Amino acid sequence: MSLVVRGAIKDYDWGIVDGLARWAGGATGGPQAELWYGIHPGGPSPLVDSQGHTTGDDLARHFDVESIPLLVKLLAAAKPLSVQVHPNKALAAAGYAAQQSGEELRRIYSDPFEKTELLVALQDFEAFAGWRDKDESIAFLSAIESLNAGLDLAAAKTEIAQGNFKGALPLLIAANTSANVRTLAKAAAQIGLDPSQVGAYEIVMREYADDAGALITPLLAYLALSKGEAVFLPAGVPHSYIRGIGVEVMTSSDNVVRLGLTSKPVFVDHALKAINDDLHPQVMRVHIGDLIWPVNAPFVVRLLESGTERMPTGAYRIALAIEGKSSIVFEDAEITIQPGRAAVMSAHDPDADVEAHGLVAVIQSTILTQA
Ligand SMILES: [Zn+2]
Incomplete structure (x- = not known):
């Protein structure tokens, strides 16, 4: 069946103070930058029981990256995140292998996977994206x-x-x-x-x-998104989120090669290898309820405020409640998710419908798994 998780919190310095409190389960008095929903080793999501309590277990103990190929985040930026670029598949695999073998002594890549990402604005959101x-x-x-x-x-x-x-x-x-x-x-x-x-x-x-x-930064294009609008960033497109709150959907990777606006290490040589001047951001001027399906993205996303969306078996699916409670309805069971909680369904879980009673992000992998 389906597992329910909460997000693994990240308190990076660029986060909004208590910016994710309504999804994180409370205020911390410090920056709340990201909540992670997925199995990435950098922040596997804690499982919650039917009473809503964390169980001490996490998603990564049940699934691998083949089963859960996507990482979903809630993100709250008070100030610009680093100017960054994400590697494509070939560069990430080669770079990570070089680190593992000791040929590359700097820690540049955190996993061997490509990172492509989509940001959907939950309020006015500003970014630098592309040239x-x-x-x-x-x-x-x-x-x-x-x-x-x-x-x-x-x-x-x-x-x-x-x-x-x-x-x-x-x-x-x-x-x-x-x-x-x-x-x-x-x-x-x-x-x-x-x-x-x-x-x-x-x-x-x-x-x-x-x-x-x-x-x-003068070379980067400025982008302003309204609630519900999105930008898709293929690997190789430089960007820096400036400020705002959004949902981010990406391949299950944390490979970030930084060029500036950061206290973290900068690897200009690798960033130059990762940048692909022929690729561009896809800005999607869509509305709440519209299907967001960027060209070449390995996922589709829809923010629903009311109504129902089908999530067929055969691919990875996750529904993240943002406002109100939403229900995930299976043939013989139903679960309810509160804001900040997500229902996770592997390819082998049965067909399900999301019934939105308030804003919910419905994300489905487009990579089908053989039954
Ligand atoms: Zn990024």
Whole structure:
């Protein structure tokens, strides 16, 4: 049958103070950044019994990554997460193997799997995702030059003009100083970016003026999502979530290669290998109730507020209650999930229907398992 889990909490410093309290089972007085629903060793989900109490058991003791190939998160960002890129399958497998054999001594990859991810906004959500328009990027860098006597970003601008954003990154990291980072918002205003974008750069300056990678943020496209809208980020697309609360759905991987805006280790060499300038974010201007099925995603997602959704047997499925109580109805049983709890069904569990009484995220793997 189906197991019910709660999320494994992560208190990363960029989290909103008590931002996930209504799903995490209470306030902690500190940042609450993520709740993890899945079997990833970095945070396997605790099982809860029919009374709603944790049992001391977790999901990873019952399933492996073949059975539960997805990781679902609730995420609450108060300030930008690192500028990051996720590796594709080949790079993750090779990188992880090199670490395991001792050929690579740095700890860059946490598992051998590709990470592709979808973020669905649960409220207004801001992100940097993919590359900014070429001309606008160049104008932005020129404005930064005009505000910093002696700064020469000509070589980086030449790379961008040729469509080689990747090539510009090491040049901008080398030119990065806290003084020029402090001109980002002014430069953004000078080239006519709207106030929300200028505001995003004010946050970058406030939180990351001394960060060695902050000067690459002018190259990133700004994205504002409303509740229910989503962005799909294939492996290889650079991004940084700025602020907001959302549901994230991804392959069961925690492979994050960072370029900047972080106190964690940065691996520019591996990030450059991971970035694929030919891939782009898929922004999905959908509404609550619409099916979210990004091209090439190994999952489909629907946020339901009312009504029913069928979750057929044969693939991994998870329903995460966000507001109100929802029911998971099987032929001969029914379970109810409270906000922050999720019902997990492996490919071998029977057909089920989700009956939404308040917002519930219904996520289904598109990888079918032979019966
Ligand atoms: Zn990411």
